[in-house]
Amino acid sequence: MPETTADRVTRLLALVTYLRERPGAPVAEVAAHFGTTEAQVLADVNLLWVSGTPGYLPDDLIDFSAEALDHGELTLTESRGMDRPLRLSSGEALSLLVALRSLAELAERTPGLGAERDAIGSAVAKLAAATGRAAEQASSVQVHVRADAPPGTLATVRRAIDERKRLHLRYVSAADVVTERDVDPVELRSDGTAWSVRAWCHRARGARSFRLDRVLAADLLDVPAGEHPDLAPEAPWEDGRPVTLELAPQARWVAEHTPVEDVTDLPDGGLRVRLRVGDPAWVSNLLLSLGPAVRSVDPPGLAHDVAARARDALEAYAHLS
Known part of the structure:
Protein backbone atom coordinates (compact mmCIF):
# COMPACT_ATOMS: atom_id res chain seq x y z
CA MET A 1 0.00 0.00 0.00
CA PRO A 2 1.43 3.42 -0.91
CA GLU A 3 2.51 5.52 2.04
CA THR A 4 0.24 8.46 2.81
CA THR A 5 1.49 11.97 3.47
CA ALA A 6 0.16 11.78 7.03
CA ASP A 7 2.16 8.59 7.69
CA ARG A 8 5.38 10.15 6.43
CA VAL A 9 4.93 13.38 8.39
CA THR A 10 4.35 11.31 11.54
CA ARG A 11 7.57 9.36 10.93
CA LEU A 12 9.56 12.54 10.18
CA LEU A 13 8.49 14.11 13.48
CA ALA A 14 9.21 10.90 15.38
CA LEU A 15 12.61 10.58 13.68
CA VAL A 16 13.79 13.92 15.08
CA THR A 17 12.91 12.88 18.65
CA TYR A 18 14.40 9.41 18.18
CA LEU A 19 17.75 10.74 16.93
CA ARG A 20 17.91 13.42 19.62
CA GLU A 21 17.96 10.64 22.21
CA ARG A 22 20.28 8.33 20.21
CA PRO A 23 23.16 10.27 18.64
CA GLY A 24 25.22 8.16 16.25
CA ALA A 25 22.42 5.64 15.60
CA VAL A 45 16.98 12.83 6.55
CA ASN A 46 17.53 14.69 3.28
CA LEU A 47 14.04 16.18 3.55
CA LEU A 48 14.55 17.19 7.19
CA TRP A 49 17.89 18.72 6.24
CA VAL A 50 16.09 21.40 4.22
CA SER A 51 13.27 21.89 6.76
CA GLY A 52 13.19 24.38 9.58
CA THR A 53 11.68 27.56 10.94
CA PRO A 54 10.79 30.69 8.92
CA GLY A 55 13.80 32.47 7.51
CA TYR A 56 15.26 29.24 6.12
CA LEU A 57 18.85 30.44 6.44
CA PRO A 58 21.42 27.85 7.49
CA ASP A 59 20.88 28.55 11.20
CA ASP A 60 17.11 28.14 10.77
CA LEU A 61 17.27 24.58 9.44
CA ILE A 62 17.32 21.16 11.08
CA ASP A 63 20.89 19.88 10.81
CA PHE A 64 22.75 16.57 10.94
CA SER A 65 26.41 15.64 11.14
CA ALA A 66 27.65 15.05 7.60
CA GLU A 67 30.73 13.26 8.96
CA ALA A 68 28.61 10.76 10.91
CA LEU A 69 26.43 10.18 7.86
CA ASP A 70 29.54 9.30 5.83
CA HIS A 71 30.11 6.47 8.34
CA GLY A 72 26.53 5.21 8.06
CA GLU A 73 25.38 6.86 11.29
CA LEU A 74 22.85 9.59 12.06
CA THR A 75 23.58 12.37 14.54
CA LEU A 76 21.16 15.25 14.97
CA THR A 77 23.01 18.52 15.68
CA GLU A 78 20.14 21.03 15.46
CA SER A 79 16.49 20.15 16.04
CA ARG A 80 15.01 23.68 15.86
CA GLY A 81 12.75 22.70 18.76
CA MET A 82 11.13 19.84 16.85
CA ASP A 83 12.23 17.34 19.50
CA ARG A 84 10.02 18.96 22.16
CA PRO A 85 6.52 17.46 22.64
CA LEU A 86 3.70 19.50 21.15
CA ARG A 87 1.17 21.05 23.51
CA LEU A 88 -2.45 21.91 22.88
CA SER A 89 -3.25 25.59 22.65
CA SER A 90 -6.02 26.94 24.89
CA GLY A 91 -8.40 27.00 21.93
CA GLU A 92 -7.55 23.42 20.89
CA ALA A 93 -7.96 22.14 24.45
CA GLU A 108 -25.55 9.18 29.00
CA ARG A 109 -28.75 9.09 26.93
CA THR A 110 -27.90 5.74 25.37
CA PRO A 111 -28.62 2.46 27.20
CA GLY A 112 -25.83 -0.11 27.31
CA LEU A 113 -22.88 2.29 26.97
CA GLY A 114 -21.51 2.05 30.51
CA ALA A 115 -17.94 1.24 29.44
CA GLU A 116 -17.97 4.05 26.88
CA ARG A 117 -19.23 6.55 29.47
CA ASP A 118 -16.44 5.54 31.85
CA ALA A 119 -13.79 5.92 29.12
CA ILE A 120 -15.07 9.36 28.11
CA GLY A 121 -15.24 10.47 31.75
CA SER A 122 -11.65 9.36 32.31
CA ALA A 123 -10.47 11.23 29.20
CA VAL A 124 -12.27 14.41 30.29
CA ALA A 125 -10.77 14.22 33.79
CA LYS A 126 -7.21 13.75 32.50
CA LEU A 127 -7.51 16.49 29.89
CA ALA A 128 -9.06 18.88 32.41
CA ALA A 129 -6.23 18.23 34.87
CA ALA A 130 -3.64 18.95 32.17
CA THR A 131 -5.23 22.09 30.72
CA GLY A 132 -6.31 24.11 33.74
CA ARG A 133 -7.72 27.39 32.40
CA ALA A 134 -9.20 25.76 29.29
CA ALA A 135 -11.03 23.27 31.50
CA GLU A 136 -12.61 26.13 33.47
CA GLN A 137 -13.77 27.74 30.22
CA ALA A 138 -15.17 24.44 28.93
CA SER A 139 -17.17 23.92 32.12
CA SER A 140 -18.94 27.23 31.52
CA VAL A 141 -20.04 26.21 28.00
CA GLN A 142 -23.58 24.83 27.80
CA VAL A 143 -23.61 21.61 25.76
CA HIS A 144 -26.95 20.27 24.51
CA VAL A 145 -26.99 17.17 22.32
CA ARG A 146 -30.12 16.33 20.37
CA ALA A 147 -30.54 12.63 19.84
CA ASP A 148 -34.30 12.42 19.72
CA ALA A 149 -35.28 8.77 19.85
CA PRO A 150 -37.96 7.39 22.18
CA PRO A 151 -36.16 5.24 24.79
CA GLY A 152 -38.59 2.37 24.18
CA THR A 153 -37.94 2.41 20.43
CA LEU A 154 -34.17 2.51 20.95
CA ALA A 155 -34.32 -0.40 23.40
CA THR A 156 -36.53 -2.46 21.04
CA VAL A 157 -34.18 -1.92 18.10
CA ARG A 158 -31.14 -2.82 20.21
CA ARG A 159 -32.85 -6.01 21.36
CA ARG A 166 -37.17 -9.01 12.57
CA LEU A 167 -38.93 -5.73 13.38
CA HIS A 168 -42.28 -4.36 12.29
CA LEU A 169 -42.09 -0.57 11.93
CA ARG A 170 -44.75 2.06 11.54
CA TYR A 171 -42.69 4.81 9.95
CA VAL A 172 -43.31 8.36 8.76
CA SER A 173 -41.09 9.65 5.96
CA ALA A 174 -39.70 13.15 5.53
CA ALA A 175 -42.64 13.77 3.17
CA ASP A 176 -45.06 12.92 6.04
CA VAL A 177 -46.14 9.63 4.47
CA VAL A 178 -46.87 6.83 6.97
CA THR A 179 -45.98 3.26 5.97
CA GLU A 180 -45.90 -0.15 7.63
CA ARG A 181 -42.91 -2.35 6.90
CA ASP A 182 -40.97 -5.36 8.18
CA VAL A 183 -37.20 -4.91 8.41
CA ASP A 184 -34.14 -6.94 9.38
CA PRO A 185 -32.07 -4.52 11.51
CA VAL A 186 -28.29 -4.62 11.17
CA GLU A 187 -26.79 -1.75 13.18
CA LEU A 188 -27.61 1.43 15.06
CA ARG A 189 -25.94 4.73 14.26
CA SER A 190 -25.93 8.22 15.73
CA ASP A 191 -24.49 11.42 14.29
CA GLY A 192 -25.08 13.37 17.52
CA THR A 193 -28.36 14.72 16.18
CA ALA A 194 -30.45 11.65 15.41
CA TRP A 195 -30.36 7.89 15.82
CA SER A 196 -30.93 5.70 12.79
CA VAL A 197 -30.99 1.99 12.10
CA ARG A 198 -29.50 0.37 9.00
CA ALA A 199 -31.73 -2.48 7.89
CA TRP A 200 -32.96 -4.63 5.03
CA CYS A 201 -36.49 -3.49 4.23
CA HIS A 202 -38.77 -6.26 2.95
CA ARG A 203 -41.28 -3.73 1.63
CA ALA A 204 -38.67 -1.91 -0.48
CA ARG A 205 -36.64 -5.11 -1.08
CA GLY A 206 -33.43 -3.27 -0.41
CA ALA A 207 -31.17 -1.65 2.18
CA ARG A 208 -32.59 1.37 3.96
CA SER A 209 -31.75 3.66 6.88
CA PHE A 210 -34.59 4.63 9.23
CA ARG A 211 -34.41 7.55 11.64
CA LEU A 212 -35.72 6.47 15.02
CA ASP A 213 -37.38 9.81 15.69
CA ARG A 214 -39.66 9.04 12.72
CA VAL A 215 -40.60 5.58 13.98
CA LEU A 216 -44.18 5.76 15.29
CA ALA A 217 -44.12 2.17 16.56
CA ALA A 218 -41.58 -0.65 16.65
CA ASP A 219 -42.65 -4.22 17.42
CA LEU A 220 -40.26 -7.13 17.88
CA LEU A 221 -41.42 -10.09 15.79
CA ASP A 222 -40.84 -13.72 16.66
CA VAL A 223 -39.18 -14.20 13.26
CA PRO A 224 -35.42 -14.57 12.74
CA ALA A 225 -33.83 -11.76 10.75
CA GLY A 226 -32.49 -12.85 7.38
CA GLU A 227 -28.84 -12.98 6.41
CA HIS A 228 -27.71 -9.95 4.44
CA PRO A 229 -23.91 -10.13 3.92
CA ASP A 230 -23.80 -6.78 2.09
CA LEU A 231 -25.23 -5.13 5.19
CA ALA A 232 -22.89 -6.68 7.76
CA PRO A 233 -21.98 -4.17 10.50
CA GLU A 234 -19.17 -2.05 9.15
CA ALA A 235 -15.78 -1.57 10.77
CA PRO A 236 -15.21 1.65 12.73
CA TRP A 237 -13.90 4.64 10.80
CA GLU A 238 -11.44 5.82 13.45
CA ASP A 239 -8.27 4.61 11.73
CA GLY A 240 -9.58 5.27 8.23
CA ARG A 241 -11.42 2.84 5.99
CA PRO A 242 -10.31 2.03 2.43
CA VAL A 243 -12.80 3.22 -0.19
CA THR A 244 -12.49 2.60 -3.93
CA ARG A 252 -10.70 13.68 -12.45
CA TRP A 253 -10.36 16.63 -10.08
CA VAL A 254 -10.97 14.24 -7.19
CA ALA A 255 -7.50 12.70 -7.67
CA GLU A 256 -5.92 16.17 -7.65
CA HIS A 257 -7.72 17.69 -4.67
CA THR A 258 -8.16 14.63 -2.43
CA PRO A 259 -5.37 12.68 -0.65
CA VAL A 260 -5.78 9.43 -2.59
CA GLU A 261 -3.57 6.37 -2.09
CA ASP A 262 -3.74 5.04 -5.63
CA VAL A 263 -5.01 6.19 -9.04
CA THR A 264 -5.65 3.97 -12.08
CA ASP A 265 -6.44 5.56 -15.45
CA LEU A 266 -9.20 3.81 -17.40
CA PRO A 267 -9.30 3.46 -21.23
CA ASP A 268 -12.22 5.87 -21.67
CA GLY A 269 -10.56 8.67 -19.69
CA GLY A 270 -12.21 7.79 -16.40
CA LEU A 271 -10.27 6.74 -13.34
CA ARG A 272 -10.33 4.44 -10.34
CA VAL A 273 -9.13 5.96 -7.07
CA ARG A 274 -8.44 4.36 -3.72
CA LEU A 275 -8.48 6.54 -0.64
CA ARG A 276 -8.61 6.07 3.12
CA VAL A 277 -11.57 7.78 4.76
CA GLY A 278 -11.92 8.67 8.42
CA ASP A 279 -15.25 10.50 8.26
CA PRO A 280 -18.27 8.77 6.67
CA GLY A 301 -22.58 -0.57 2.25
CA LEU A 302 -21.33 2.95 1.62
CA ALA A 318 -42.11 15.01 -2.98
CA HIS A 319 -44.97 17.31 -1.93
CA LEU A 320 -43.83 19.94 -4.45
CA SER A 321 -44.67 17.64 -7.38
Missing part, protein backbone atom coordinates in the same frame (compact mmCIF):
# COMPACT_ATOMS: atom_id res chain seq x y z
CA PRO A 26 23.28 3.38 12.62
CA VAL A 27 21.04 3.90 9.58
CA ALA A 28 20.14 0.19 9.54
CA GLU A 29 19.05 0.35 13.19
CA VAL A 30 16.87 3.40 12.55
CA ALA A 31 15.27 1.71 9.53
CA ALA A 32 14.48 -1.39 11.57
CA HIS A 33 12.96 0.70 14.37
CA PHE A 34 10.59 2.53 12.01
CA GLY A 35 9.81 -0.54 9.91
CA THR A 36 11.10 0.96 6.66
CA THR A 37 14.12 0.74 4.37
CA GLU A 38 17.51 2.38 4.77
CA ALA A 39 16.92 4.26 1.51
CA GLN A 40 13.69 5.70 2.95
CA VAL A 41 15.45 6.78 6.15
CA LEU A 42 18.11 8.60 4.12
CA ALA A 43 15.38 10.24 2.03
CA ASP A 44 13.71 11.38 5.26
CA LEU A 94 -11.30 23.97 24.82
CA SER A 95 -12.61 22.50 21.53
CA LEU A 96 -11.56 18.99 22.55
CA LEU A 97 -13.14 19.26 25.98
CA VAL A 98 -16.44 20.54 24.58
CA ALA A 99 -16.46 17.70 22.01
CA LEU A 100 -15.84 15.13 24.76
CA ARG A 101 -18.64 16.60 26.85
CA SER A 102 -20.96 16.26 23.85
CA LEU A 103 -20.00 12.58 23.54
CA ALA A 104 -20.50 12.11 27.28
CA GLU A 105 -24.04 13.52 27.11
CA LEU A 106 -24.84 11.34 24.10
CA ALA A 107 -23.53 8.25 25.91
CA ALA A 160 -33.78 -6.93 17.78
CA ILE A 161 -30.16 -6.53 16.68
CA ASP A 162 -28.81 -8.50 19.67
CA GLU A 163 -31.32 -11.34 19.21
CA ARG A 164 -31.21 -11.20 15.37
CA LYS A 165 -34.98 -10.77 15.16
CA LEU A 245 -14.36 4.79 -6.41
CA GLU A 246 -14.67 4.44 -10.17
CA LEU A 247 -15.30 7.86 -11.65
CA ALA A 248 -16.17 9.37 -15.02
CA PRO A 249 -13.65 11.68 -16.79
CA GLN A 250 -15.34 14.86 -15.50
CA ALA A 251 -14.47 13.83 -11.94
CA ALA A 281 -20.13 12.09 6.41
CA TRP A 282 -17.30 13.59 4.35
CA VAL A 283 -17.19 10.79 1.78
CA SER A 284 -21.00 10.69 1.65
CA ASN A 285 -21.10 14.40 0.83
CA LEU A 286 -18.39 13.91 -1.79
CA LEU A 287 -20.35 11.16 -3.54
CA LEU A 288 -23.58 13.14 -3.47
CA SER A 289 -21.80 16.14 -5.01
CA LEU A 290 -20.35 13.99 -7.80
CA GLY A 291 -23.76 12.61 -8.79
CA PRO A 292 -23.74 10.69 -12.09
CA ALA A 293 -19.95 10.97 -12.34
CA VAL A 294 -19.77 8.08 -9.82
CA ARG A 295 -19.79 4.72 -11.62
CA SER A 296 -19.13 2.35 -8.72
CA VAL A 297 -18.41 2.43 -4.99
CA ASP A 298 -16.68 -0.12 -2.79
CA PRO A 299 -17.61 -1.06 -0.04
CA PRO A 300 -21.23 -1.64 -1.15
CA ALA A 303 -23.21 3.04 -1.69
CA HIS A 304 -26.39 1.88 0.09
CA ASP A 305 -26.07 4.64 2.72
CA VAL A 306 -25.47 7.39 0.17
CA ALA A 307 -28.41 6.16 -1.91
CA ALA A 308 -30.60 6.24 1.21
CA ARG A 309 -29.58 9.84 1.88
CA ALA A 310 -30.41 10.77 -1.70
CA ARG A 311 -33.83 9.09 -1.44
CA ASP A 312 -34.57 10.92 1.83
CA ALA A 313 -33.68 14.21 0.16
CA LEU A 314 -35.97 13.49 -2.78
CA GLU A 315 -38.80 12.45 -0.45
CA ALA A 316 -38.51 15.78 1.34
CA TYR A 317 -39.43 17.51 -1.96
